[in-house]
Amino acid sequence: MKAVRVVLILGIAGLGFAAENVKKRAAYPFPGVYPPVYTVSFPHYLSPSYYDAEESPSYYTPEARYAPYPGQRSGYYPPVPPPTAVAEIRSMGDVEGSDNVQGYIMFTQTVNGIVLISGNITGLTEGHHGFHVHELADTREGCKSMGPHFNPGLTNHGGPADPYRHVGDLGNIVAGSDGTAHIQESDHLITLTGPNTIVGRGIVVHASKDDFGRGGDKESLKTGNAGGRVACGVIGWARPMPPIPPPSPEKPEASSNN
Ligand SMILES: [Cu+2]
Numbered sequence: 078m079k080a081v082r083v084v085l086i087l088g089i090a091g092l093g094f095a096a097e098n099v100k101k102r103a104a105y106p107f108p109g110v111y112p113p114v115y116t117v118s119f120p121h122y123l124s125p126s127y128y129d130a131e132e133s134p135s136y137y138t139p140e141a142r143y144a145p146y147p148g149q150r151s152g153y154y155p156p157v158p159p160p161t162a163v164a165e166i167r168s169m170g171d172v173e174g175s176d177n178v179q180g181y182i183m184f185t186q187t188v189n190g191i192v193l194i195s196g197n198i199t200g201l202t203e204g205h206h207g208f209h210v211h212e213l214a215d216t217r218e219g220c221k222s223m224g225p226h227f228n229p230g231l232t233n234h235g236g237p238a239d240p241y242r243h244v245g246d247l248g249n250i251v252a253g254s255d256g257t258a259h260i261q262e263s264d265h266l267i268t269l270t271g272p273n274t275i276v277g278r279g280i281v282v283h284a285s286k287d288d289f290g291r292g293g294d295k296e297s298l299k300t301g302n303a304g305g306r307v308a309c310g311v312i313g314w315a316r317p318m319p320p321i322p323p324p325s326p327e328k329p330e331a332s333s334n335n
């Protein structure tokens with residue numbers, strides 16, 4: 078009787094493990110395409126400094142509680158900082174003559190899921206440069222160890238506005254005659270939270286213009302023929318930037334008097 082009970086308990090435990098594995102497989106349909114990161118949580122909520130008004134004044138002033146993030150309606154929102162990431166862009170010597178390429182790129186995820194991308198990259202040649210999130214943050218052999226474009230959906234390469242594209246396809250950045258690209262854009266497909274997060278992956282600036290998969294050859298559907306990797310950076314968590322002030326300085330006390 079005792080033996081039967083032990084077998085039963087082991088059997089139930091075994092079923093539990095099996096169910097756990099099935100769940101992981103179901104949530105992650107393409108094992109091997111990217112590293113097995115099953116849960117990625119936004120760590121700022123866990124950090125005491127984000128709940129300390131001295132350390133992080135912008136989120137805990139009364140004004141901040143009523144300051145909507147871009148795309149929000151006005152009204153009360155809990156003072157939660159937006160997920161924010163940063164990548165320090167540096168040349169890794171993959172392409173000759175690119176040693177001076179450098180800059181920072183900030184990513185801020187808004188409440189409607191749009192990610193704002195901003196920053197400046199200097200030291201570029203004038204013109205268009207392909208700009209992508211790549212699968213890995215590995216720089217052991219320079220930018221080329223960052224692997225292919227981040228592509229959890231196993232699609233062809235495309236432009237940022239295309240319905241089918243790699244998640245990492247952010248298009249081109251454009252450097253002026255001074256070699257500086259000013260980046261101020263948004264993207265609907267990359268995210269900082271959830272299974273398709275770009276945090277912990279790499280961002281690459283290429284030597285040539287990305288043709289958005291319209292080059293008519295095989296390479297175009299993989300890389301957009303964007304050429305060598307002039308610079309790259311690791312995308313990691315950053316301290317959130319102060320919220321954007323609301324369009325009108327209305328406060329709840331003022332509106333309750335009406
Ligand atoms: Cu790329």
Ligand SMILES: [Zn+2]
Pocket residue numbers: 209226233234235243245246299300301
């Ligand atoms: Zn791509």
